[in-house]
Each structure stands twice: as C-alpha cells, then as structure tokens.
Amino acid sequence: MSAPTVVRPAPARPAPARVPAKRRAPGARLWEASPLTYLALVFAIVLSVFPIVWSFIIASQDSDAIYDYPPRPGGLLLTNMRHALSNDDASLILGLVNSAIVATAVTVSVVFFSTLAGFAFAKLRFRGRNALLLATIATMMVPTQLGVIPLYLLMVKVGWTGQLQAVIVPFLVNGFGVFMMRQYASSAVPDELIEAARVDGCSTWRTYWNIVLPALRPAAAVLGLLTFMQTWNEFLWPFIVLNPNTPTVQLSLKILAAGYYNTDYAQVFAGTAISVIPLLIVFVLFGRQIISGIMEGSVKA
Amino acid sequence: MTVRSGGTLRRRYRFSRLDVRVSPYLYVAPFFLLFAAFGVFPILYTAYASLFHWSLLESEHTYRGLSNYTDVLTDPLFWNAVYNTIGIFILATVPQLALALGIASLLTRRLRLRTGLRMGILVPNITSVAAVGIVFGLLFADRYGLINWVLDSVGIPIVEWRTHRWSSWAAISTMVDWRWTGYNALIYLAAMQAIPRDLYESAALDGAGPLRQFWQITVPMIRPTIVFTAIISTIGGMQLFTEPLLFGYGIPRGGADNEYQTLAMYIYQTTFTRNFDVGRGSAMSWLLFLFILVLALVNVALIRRGVKGEAR
Numbered sequence: 001m002s003a004p005t006v007v008r009p010a011p012a013r014p015a016p017a018r019v020p021a022k023r024r025a026p027g028a029r030l031w032e033a034s035p036l037t038y039l040a041l042v043f044a045i046v047l048s049v050f051p052i053v054w055s056f057i058i059a060s061q062d063s064d065a066i067y068d069y070p071p072r073p074g075g076l077l078l079t080n081m082r083h084a085l086s087n088d089d090a091s092l093i094l095g096l097v098n099s100a101i102v103a104t105a106v107t108v109s110v111v112f113f114s115t116l117a118g119f120a121f122a123k124l125r126f127r128g129r130n131a132l133l134l135a136t137i138a139t140m141m142v143p144t145q146l147g148v149i150p151l152y153l154l155m156v157k158v159g160w161t162g163q164l165q166a167v168i169v170p171f172l173v174n175g176f177g178v179f180m181m182r183q184y185a186s187s188a189v190p191d192e193l194i195e196a197a198r199v200d201g202c203s204t205w206r207t208y209w210n211i212v213l214p215a216l217r218p219a220a221a222v223l224g225l226l227t228f229m230q231t232w233n234e235f236l237w238p239f240i241v242l243n244p245n246t247p248t249v250q251l252s253l254k255i256l257a258a259g260y261y262n263t264d265y266a267q268v269f270a271g272t273a274i275s276v277i278p279l280l281i282v283f284v285l286f287g288r289q290i291i292s293g294i295m296e297g298s299v300k301a
Numbered sequence: 302m303t304v305r306s307g308g309t310l311r312r313r314y315r316f317s318r319l320d321v322r323v324s325p326y327l328y329v330a331p332f333f334l335l336f337a338a339f340g341v342f343p344i345l346y347t348a349y350a351s352l353f354h355w356s357l358l359e360s361e362h363t364y365r366g367l368s369n370y371t372d373v374l375t376d377p378l379f380w381n382a383v384y385n386t387i388g389i390f391i392l393a394t395v396p397q398l399a400l401a402l403g404i405a406s407l408l409t410r411r412l413r414l415r416t417g418l419r420m421g422i423l424v425p426n427i428t429s430v431a432a433v434g435i436v437f438g439l440l441f442a443d444r445y446g447l448i449n450w451v452l453d454s455v456g457i458p459i460v461e462w463r464t465h466r467w468s469s470w471a472a473i474s475t476m477v478d479w480r481w482t483g484y485n486a487l488i489y490l491a492a493m494q495a496i497p498r499d500l501y502e503s504a505a506l507d508g509a510g511p512l513r514q515f516w517q518i519t520v521p522m523i524r525p526t527i528v529f530t531a532i533i534s535t536i537g538g539m540q541l542f543t544e545p546l547l548f549g550y551g552i553p554r555g556g557a558d559n560e561y562q563t564l565a566m567y568i569y570q571t572t573f574t575r576n577f578d579v580g581r582g583s584a585m586s587w588l589l590f591l592f593i594l595v596l597a598l599v600n601v602a603l604i605r606r607g608v609k610g611e612a613r
Contacts, residue, residue, distance in 0.1 A: 033410040041407055044400075045421035048483060052428065054447065055436045069450045117329045126325035132333070139336055141532070143593055145540045145565070146586045147343025149572055149579055150350060154343070170339035173332045203317070204324035233429035235543045236565075240573060250431040257435045258551040265439060272432040283427045287420040294423075294484065295491035 052276070059269035066265045080270035087256060089244070092271055095252030102167050102248060103231040109172040110227045111220050118181025119212045123194050124204070133182065139175035148240060155241050166241045167248065171231065177223050183296075184219035185212065222293030225286055229279055249275045344590070351584040357577035369584035379585065381559050382567040383592075385470070389545070389563065390538035392474035398530060400482050405489035406515060419490075422483035433476050434547025441472040441548070463549065469561035476544045481537075485530050492526035493519060531600040539593045540565050564589050 058066060059081070061074035085092050120126070121133050151170060152161075160166040189212055197207045213220075238248045244255055256271045283290065351369050355362040373379050404422060412418060425433075440447050441462040449459040462468045496519065504514050520527070542565035549555050553570040555562025562570075564585065572582030 033407075033412050037407050037410055037412070041404070041412075041418055041422075044404055044483075045418065048421055048423075048425050048479070051433075051436050051440065051479065052424065054440070055432075058439070067445055069447075069454075071447070113331045113335075117332045120325040120328035124325040124328070126322075129325070132329060136332065139340060141536070141597075142340060142344070143536050143540060143590065145542075146590050147340065147347060149568075149582050149586060150343040150346035151339065152573075153346075153350075153579070173335045175332075175336070178329075178332055198321075201313075201317075204320050204328075208328075229427055233431075235430050240569075250429055253429075253431045253435065254547065254551055257431075257438075257547065268435060269439075272435050276428050276432050279427045279429070280424075283420070283424065287423075288416050290427075291416070291419050291423060291487060294487050 052280075055269050055276075056273055058265060059273045061266055063264045063266035076266065077270065077273070080266045081274055083264075083267045084256060084271035084274060087267065087271075090252045090256035090271065091244070091247055092249070092252045092256065092274065095247040095249040096274070098164060098246060099232055099249040102164055103228045105168045106171045106231045107224050107228045109168075110174060110177045111224045113173045114177030114181045114223060115185075115213060115216050115220055116208065117178045118183075118185050118216070119189075119208050121178070121182040122185035123189060123191070123212070133179075136175045136178050136182075140179065145236060148237060151237075152240055161241055162243045162246050164242075164246060167234070167238050170237070171234075174227075177227065180223055180293075180296075181216060181219060185216060188219070189215045218289075219293075221286075222289050225282065225290055226293055229282065232279065347583045347586050350579055351581075351587055353580045355578075355580035355583075357572075357579055362580075365580070369580045370588070373581060373584050373588065378559060378562075378567060379564075382555075382562050382564045385466075385555070385559075385561055386539060386541060386563045386565075388466075389470050389473050389477075389541060389561070390535070392470055393477035393541075394531070394534045394538055396474075397478045397482050398485060398527070398534065400478070401485035401489055401530075402520075402527075404482070404486040405493055406519060408486065408490045409493050419487065422486055424483070425480045426484045428480070430480070430543040431547060433480055434544050437472065437476045437479075437544075438548055438550075441475075463556055464560070466560045469545075469548065469556060473541075473545050473548055473561055476548070477538070477541070481534070485534075488530055489523060489526060492523040496522045528601055532597045535596045535600055536593055539589060539596065542566055542569065564592075 054071065056077070057071045057073045060077040061071070062076060063080075065072075065074060084090070117136075121129060121136075155161050155166045160169075193211055194207060197211055202210070233250065234248070235250045235254075238251050239254065242248065242251055244251070247255065253271055253275055257268050350362075352364060352366060353362040354365045354369075408415075408419065408422070439445070441449075443449065443459070443461045443463070446462070448462075453459050460468050462472045500518050500522075501514055504518055509517065541563045545555055545561045545563050546553060546566060549561065553562070553566045553574065555566050568582050568585045568589070571578050571585065
C-alpha cells in the first residue's frame with residue numbers, strides 16, 4: 001500500500017445533471033439504469049435477504065414443521081423465542097447482557113482513543129509523526145488472531161479466563177479507528193481553528209475536548225457503530241477464553257445450536273433471530289451512515 | 302482585580318510549551334501501548350513458545366529447538382488443513398470479488414432508491430458469523446436441508462454435504478461469499494466513483510462498448526483497491542474458523558476424515574483440546590503467518606501483472 005492520502009471522496013456524489021436526450025454524450029448510456037440493472041440488483045438482494053427471512057420462518061414454526069416443504073411461516077415466533085431465552089444451558093439473556101456490556105465498553109474506548117490519536121496525527125506537529133502513522137496503518141495488516149495462544153496464556157496468568165475483561169481489554173484500540181479519525185480530522189477541522197484556540201491560551205486537551213471532538217462527531221458515530229457490531233459478532237476469542245457460565249451472545253448461540261442439533265431447530269433459530277434483531281434495528285436506523293463509513297474507510301491507498 | 306505575578310505567568314508559559322511538546326505523544330501513546338501489549342507481544346511470544354515442548358497440562362517447558370516445526374511439517378493432518386484452507390479460500394474469494402465487481406458496476410449507475418439497494422446488498426455483512434454458520438448449516442443439511450429439497454424437487458440426486466471434500470468446501474465457501482460480497486461491492490463502488498467520467502466519455506466516442514470500458518478503464522483504475530480487497534480476503538480466508546466449525550456442529554475435527562478442517566481449526570484442536578500442545582500450536586501459527594505473508598505478496602504480484610496484461 002502506498003502512503004495514505006488525505007483525499008476523501010464526497011460521501012454522496014452529486015447526481016449528474018440531467019441532459020436532454022438528444023444532446024446526451026454517447027458515454028452517458030453507461031450510467032443509465034436499464035430494467036435489467038434493476039433486475040440483477042434485485043436478484044442479488046433477494047439472495048442476500050433470503051437466508052435471514054428463511055431463518056425467521058423456521059423460527060416461527062413448530063419444530064416438527066421443519067420437515068415440511070416448502071417452508072411456510074407459522075405463528076410461534078414469540079413462543080420459540082421464549083423457549084430459547086429460558087434455555088438454561090445457553091443462558092441467552094446473560095449472553096445478550098454480557099455482549100451489550102462488552103460491545104459498549106469496547107466502543108467507547110475505541111472511539112475515545114481513536115479520536116484522540118487521530119487528532120494528534122492530523123493536527124499536531126511532532127517528531128516521528130509520519131513514521132508512527134505508517135506504523136498505525138501497518139497494524140491493520142497484522143493478523144492478530146495468530147496471537148491468541150499467548151494471549152490465552154496471559155489471561156490464565158492474570159486470572160481473567162471466564163471473565164468479561166478478557167474480551168474487552170485486548171480490543172480497547174484498533175488501527176482502523178485511528179486511521180479513520182485521522183482522515184476525517186484532516187479535512188473536517190480547519191487548521192485556523194486550532195491556531196486560534198492556541199492563541200487564546202487553550203491547552204491541547206481543551207482544544208481536543210471543546211473543538212475537535214464536536215467536529216468529529218459524525219465520523220465518530222460511524223466508527224462507534226462499526227465497532228459495536230464487530231464486537232457483538234466476535235466469535236473465536238470469546239469461544240476460547242470465556243466459558244458457558246459467562247457467555248457472550250455468540251457463545252450462547254453456539255451452545256444452543258450444539259445442544260439441539262437434530263432436535264429443536266425452531267428454538268435454535270429463534271435464538272439466532274434474537275441475536276440478529278438488535279443488529280437489524282441498528283442497521284435500519286443507521287444504514288446510510290454505516291454504508292458511508294465503509295465506503296470512506298476503504299479509500300486508503 | 303487580580304494581578305498576575307511573574308511567577309504564575311512563567312509557570313503558564315512553561316506549561317504551555319510542555320503541553321505542545323508532550324501532548325501529541327500522550328495522545329497516540331495509548332494506541333501504541335495497548336497494541337504492543339495485545340497485538341505485537343502475543344505474536345512474538347508465539348515464536349518463543351514454538352521452540353519449546355510446552356503443554357497446558359504440564360508446568361515444565363523444555364527447549365526443543367525447531368523440532369515443533371519439523372513435527373508439524375511432517376504431519377499429514379497439517380498439510381490436509383493447509384490444502385483445505387487454500388481450497389476453501391480460492392472457492393470463497395474468486396467468485397466473491399468477481400461478483401462484487403459486477404454488483405459495484407451496476408451500483409454506479411443512476412439509480413432510484415440508491416440507499417435502499419446498497420443496504421440490501423450489505424445486509425448479510427451485519428449478521429453474525431455464528432448465526433450464518435447455524436442458518437447455513439441447516440440450509441445444507443442432508444435430509445431436511447432446503448438446498449437438498451430444491452435439488453430433489455428438480456430431480457437432481459441429493460448431496461450429503463459434510464461427507465465429501467468438494468461439497469463441504471462448496472457449502473463453507475457459500476457462507477463466506479454470502480457474507481462478504483456486498484461489503485466488497487461497496488468498497489469497489491467507492492473506488493469506481495472516484496474515476497473521472499470524461500475517461501468513459503472519450504472511450505465511448507472512440508467506440509468502446511460497456512464491456513471494453515469496464516475492462517480497460519474501470520478495472521485498471523481501481524487496481525489498488527482490488528489488491529487491497531484481495532489482501533484483506535487473504536488475511537481473513539487463511540484464518541477461517543467459525544464457518545467450518547459451526548458447519549461441522551461445533552467440532553474442530555472438521556468432518557469424519559477432516560475433509561473441511563482448516564488450519565485455524567487444527568491449531569485450535571492442537572492447542573486447546575487433546576494434549577493442549579501450545580508449542581506445536583504456536584509453530585503452526587507462525588507457519589500460518591508466513592503463508593499469509595507469502596500469499597499477500599503473490600496477490601499483489603498476480604493482480605499487478607494480470608491487470609497490466611489486460612490494459613495492453
């Protein structure tokens with residue numbers, strides 16, 4: 001990857017001006033959406049949505065109805081959800097609460113440290129800034145999953161296995177967040193504002209807290225959403241370091257599924273539905289922001 | 302009125318100079334310290350542990366040099382896992398990126414309901430891996446799976462998805478494709494929108510059709526992004542764990558004859574079950590790290606050359 005540029009694409013490209021048909025450039029044909037374009041996209045979306053819809057259908061049936069084809073929705077969604085929630089082995093409610101705690105803690109920390117470091121990288125001058133920024137980008141390329149064995153040994157040593165801090169503390173920062181905030185701060189906070197604050201005797205901390213942080217709010221919100229969803233969905237590390245007594249929601253799901261393979265699919269699928277619904281709500285409410293976050297975050301090279 | 306003494310002023314001045322000098326480091330320090338502790342240190346420690354006979358069941362660790370590595374490299378199950386990982390990775394990545402390119406080029410057009418369409422494409426990515434594993438596990442179930450029902454109703458013999466290598470690979474790759482195609486499409490879309498439109502207009506004036514424009518303008522122009530997604534997919538694909546684990550009912554063995562046991566699963570099985578062999582698991586982790594590095598470089602080289610060839 002080459003060095004990052006400060007350039008970000010405009011979140012929404014202004015729609016090309018409508019040109020009367022006769023004067024349209026020959027290339028314009030490429031930008032027009034034919035019915036076929038819509039058809040292809042709708043097909044792709046149907047494929048994207050179908051497994052989710054299907055899992056909700058299974059979750060709404062009697063568990064024997066799984067053998068009936070084609071699948072038809074039943075009226076037992078809430079009953080099945082109640083069964084899933086009251087399954088003692090899976091402790092889904094505890095899993096949901098734990099995941100909410102973990103994801104919130106990680107999100108607050110990632111957003112805080114990322115805005116702080118992003119501000120420093122974008123707006124403060126210090127020796128070694130470029131080298132440190134490059135190092136930050138390099139950390140995004142490190143497959144940290146390869147470190148889980150020593151991380152586990154470390155957790156054993158400090159006695160954190162089976163405790164929530166084991167899945168919080170290692171994820172308090174990430175390079176992606178720092179880089180994303182740095183890119184946004186470069187363009188969203190004018191240098192003059194920082195200078196003016198300094199002339200007025202503002203300390204660096206107050207400049208961050210009163211000027212930079214409010215300006216970064218939109219991007220910080222997107223980073224927060226992405227971090228929250230990612231933490232909520234984390235599987236491998238909780239699977240290794242936690243145990244069934246302190247599950248996260250993904251671990252509860254795994255226990256639910258493993259215990260009930262071949263038997264009560266309706267309950268298992270009601271459980272997956274419960275775990276996915278919070279994310280779907282977040283996605284419906286903030287989909288636009290999440291999409292712009294992914295698209296902007298990707299422009300790095 | 303308060304009169305400031307020279308002392309306070311001097312102290313303020315000194316504080317402000319210190320502030321300007323030290324604050325930047327204080328602000329970036331938490332990131333680097335935490336990453337060093339939980340990112341870098343574990344990977345280095347993996348290298349250290351790989352040189353020992355080291356089991357979670359024993360408190361004694363004896364140095365054994367590179368023996369863990371030679372053991373691993375002569376272990377057929379290790380090579381089986383390498384084979385599975387690379388096979389699933391290719392099946393999961395090539396169609397995924399190709400489809401993502403196609404979808405992205407459709408999304409660059411002038412569309413109604415733009416946000417709605419993008420959200421529809423992205424929705425698989427927000428579901429959790431565990432949920433995907435469970436749902437697709439039943440889609441690909443032998444007797445009551447939806448896929449087999451469809452196959453059966455159109456007269457194709459049903460497939461026992463978990464008993465053959467090809468079928469388990471196909472099922473697992475489908476999960477990965479499903480979850481990540483939309484995400485990559487959005488990344489490509491962002492890159493495509495940065496391409497100046499005059500390029501297309503002059504190409505159209507020269508008589509280049511949409512397909513030629515796609516191969517000769519779009520693809521070369523977003524080449525860095527394609528390399529980026531290929532590398533990210535490599536890093537993810539080499540560490541594939543949750544999908545095959547849940548496809549196999551949560552058992553790290555990956556099929557009766559390890560048909561779909563990936564490297565990450567084998568490392569997990571070696572380290573956290575059976576003999577709890579940390580030394581050997583660490584050696585495999587390091588080898589996996591090297592694989593990822595080599596593959597990432599190959600990706601860069603291949604895509605660079607491939608696209609240059611097309612452009613000529």
